[in-house]
Amino acid sequence: MRNLKLNALMKQFGLFVFLMVPVLAQAAGLDAGTSALSSFQTWMYSILGVGALCYLVYRVIQAMMDNIGWMQVVISLGYVALAGAILVVGNYMWSIWGS
DSSP: OHHHHHHHHHHHHHHHHHHHHHHHHHHHOHHHHHHHHHHHHHHHHHHHHHHHHHHHHHHHHHHHTTSSOHHHHHHHHHHHHHHHHHHHHHHHHHHHHOO
């Protein structure tokens, strides 16, 4: 039951952030909003990159301790590559059809 409440709270927070970022960007001016969103994007990509690297290191350590097979490490590497590809394709599509 507690997990359900936390899940609902995270969805509400995500919706709040999604709806408030454009409002805050307009309140500070377009240039300031663009700069803030650009720095937020850089910060978020850095955090995601460090998280992906930590995940891969964790999986390699598990494989070295014979808890998982090396094929699971390769699959994990594929997951990380797929997540990175989704970000790249999303940015490309935004440059084509976005503002």
